[in-house]
Amino acid sequence: MTKEGHLERTANEPRDPSLHGVIIKYIDEINPTVRVFRLEIPDGGTIKFLPGQWLDVHVPTVPKAGGFTITSPPSKAIPSSSSSSPSSPLRTHPYPYIELAIQKSPDNPPAAWLWQHPTSTILNSTLDVRVGGSFVWPPPLSLSPLRKAVFVAGGVGINPLMSMLSAVAEDQQQLSGVIPNLDVQVLYSVKDPGPQLQQNPSSVLFLDRIASLFARGLLKGELKLFLTRGDGTSSTDGVALAAGDEADVVSCCSGDYNVLLLRERISVSDVEAALGQDKQSAVVYVCGVPTMTDHLVNVLTSTEGLAMEADRVLYERWW
Numbered sequence: 001m002t003k004e005g006h007l008e009r010t011a012n013e014p015r016d017p018s019l020h021g022v023i024i025k026y027i028d029e030i031n032p033t034v035r036v037f038r039l040e041i042p043d044g045g046t047i048k049f050l051p052g053q054w055l056d057v058h059v060p061t062v063p064k065a066g067g068f069t070i071t072s073p074p075s076k077a078i079p080s081s082s083s084s085s086p087s088s089p090l091r092t093h094p095y096p097y098i099e100l101a102i103q104k105s106p107d108n109p110p111a112a113w114l115w116q117h118p119t120s121t122i123l124n125s126t127l128d129v130r131v132g133g134s135f136v137w138p139p140p141l142s143l144s145p146l147r148k149a150v151f152v153a154g155g156v157g158i159n160p161l162m163s164m165l166s167a168v169a170e171d172q173q174q175l176s177g178v179i180p181n182l183d184v185q186v187l188y189s190v191k192d193p194g195p196q197l198q199q200n201p202s203s204v205l206f207l208d209r210i211a212s213l214f215a216r217g218l219l220k221g222e223l224k225l226f227l228t229r230g231d232g233t234s235s236t237d238g239v240a241l242a243a244g245d246e247a248d249v250v251s252c253c254s255g256d257y258n259v260l261l262l263r264e265r266i267s268v269s270d271v272e273a274a275l276g277q278d279k280q281s282a283v284v285y286v287c288g289v290p291t292m293t294d295h296l297v298n299v300l301t302s303t304e305g306l307a308m309e310a311d312r313v314l315y316e317r318w319w
């Protein structure tokens with residue numbers, strides 16, 4: 001079966017009418033498969049969006065737009081001097097921007113264009129972007145009370161959750177935050193990068209950035225990293241190794257925060273443990289590999305499973 005393109009897949013999703021020109025100002029190749037892009041919004045402009053939304057991205061020479069999730073929080077897209085930008089340690093930036101993390105994907109023409117070598121060939125290029133999508137933070141305010149948010153990510157499914165976590169951290173710093181004292185649980189699964197994880201935790205997309213939100217007390221709760229082996233298709237991924245032969249934490253933020261490591265796939269019981277007694281006052285956001293998302297959402301919401309209210313389980317089907 002041919003995989004649908006982004007525009008076909010999202011044809012029924014909400015989309016902003018405005019198209020904005022943005023400039024590629026910075027590219028960071030954080031590992032061999034993911035590049036992080038910072039797109040400047042020129043002329044003191046701003047682009048409004050909610051954490052979790054994506055962009056239609058029109059790159060030069062490719063007729064059809066690609067779809068890439070925004071990884072920065074909305075505050076970064078507001079000029080620093082703007083009076084509408086409340087003061088916060090997370091809000092300082094030299095120019096308004098939107099950040100994207102793009103997986104290497106030769107079969108996806110816009111991604112292939114953004115993966116040209118060397119990066120200098122595309123720096124300072126202008127792209128046209130449009131905001132869209134309905135997988136967003138905050139959840140509907142009707143979901144009261146809200147004491148806990150569990151974020152479950154598989155691989156690059158961390159992208160929308162990164163924007164959400166940054167926005168939650170900013171909200172927690174405001175005296176009049178939308179959801180005060182939120183307990184945040186992050187379950188993040190990636191293919192084991194091997195020894196370089198301990199040497200360079202930043203090689204796992206956004207691991208150090210999320211750890212730093214917890215280390216600085218901007219988020220209250222816990223971050224767990226699940227490491228798997230294999231190609232991600234087998235249920236035997238991440239079969240436990242001999243006890244005691246590898247570290248059970250990874251030290252992030254220059255030693256300020258230890259992330260707990262689990263060498264297995266994320267399972268329903270992990271989400272259940274993260275929910276604790278708060279099933280009726282929590283939301284769960286799931287974003288990742290199709291089989292993971294479908295299975296978790298199904299068991300979390302079905303009466304034979306955890307029987308959570310469907311409104312409290314939010315997910316993105318990125319396929």
Ligand SMILES: NC(=O)c1ccc[n+]([C@@H]2O[C@H](COP(=O)([O-])OP(=O)(O)OC[C@H]3O[C@@H](n4cnc5c(N)ncnc54)[C@H](O)[C@@H]3O)[C@@H](O)[C@H]2O)c1
Pocket residue numbers: 068069154155156157159160189190191226227228229231232233237265266267287288289290291292293295316317318319
């Ligand atoms: N905005 C985005 O970029 C975005 C949004 C939503 C979903 N996605 C999707 O996220 C996926 C991530 O791709 P990737 O290459 O980074 O992932 P990957 O293949 O590297 O897998 C990520 C992790 O998920 C685990 N996993 C796989 N199947 C599982 C299952 N059934 N149950 C539990 N864990 C499972 C893997 O073992 C691995 O640890 C893609 O399918 C993509 O379409 C992306």
